[in-house]
Amino acid sequence: MQYRKLTTFILPCGLMVLLCLSIAGLAGWVTQENIPTWFAFLHKPSFNPPAWVFGPVWTVLYILIGISGGVLWRYKKETTRAFYCFIAQLVLNFSWSYIFFAGHQLGWALIDMIFLIVFVILTMTFSYQKIKIVTGLLLPYLAWLCFAFILNFSLWHLN
Numbered sequence: 001m002q003y004r005k006l007t008t009f010i011l012p013c014g015l016m017v018l019l020c021l022s023i024a025g026l027a028g029w030v031t032q033e034n035i036p037t038w039f040a041f042l043h044k045p046s047f048n049p050p051a052w053v054f055g056p057v058w059t060v061l062y063i064l065i066g067i068s069g070g071v072l073w074r075y076k077k078e079t080t081r082a083f084y085c086f087i088a089q090l091v092l093n094f095s096w097s098y099i100f101f102a103g104h105q106l107g108w109a110l111i112d113m114i115f116l117i118v119f120v121i122l123t124m125t126f127s128y129q130k131i132k133i134v135t136g137l138l139l140p141y142l143a144w145l146c147f148a149f150i151l152n153f154s155l156w157h158l159n
Helices: 002-032 051-074 080-102 106-128 132-158
Strands: none
Touching: 002 051, 002 080, 051 080, 051 106, 051 132, 080 106, 106 132
C-alpha cells in the first residue's frame, strides 16, 4: 500500500516540482544576466521590491505550482482541461521571463502576463470542480502574478 501511494501521488508531485524548479532555473538564467545591465537602468515604481525578495518568493511559488501540477497529473483523467491549462501557464510563465528580460519587451511581457493570469484562473476553475486543493495551492501564485502584473505595467508606463 505504501509503495502504491508513493507512485500514485508523491512521485508525480515530486517530478512536477522538479520540472517547475528546472523552469525556474532556466528563467533565472535568462533573467540573471539582464539584471545588472538592462534592468538596473529602468525607472522603477516606489513599490518595486528589493531584488533579494524575488528568489525566495519564486522558489516557494514554484514548489506550490509543482505540487498542484503533480496532483493534476495524478488525476488528469478527471481534470483534463485543468491539466492542459496548467501546462499552458507553465509555458507562458517561462515566456514572460524571456520576453521581459532577454527581449526587453515590457509591453509584450504585459500581454503575456494577461494570458498567464487567465490560464492560471482557468486551471483553478477547472480543477476546483474535482480537486479543490489545486485551487488553494495556486492562490498565492495568482496573488503574486496580480502584483507582478501591476509592477510590469508600472515599468512599461515609466519606461
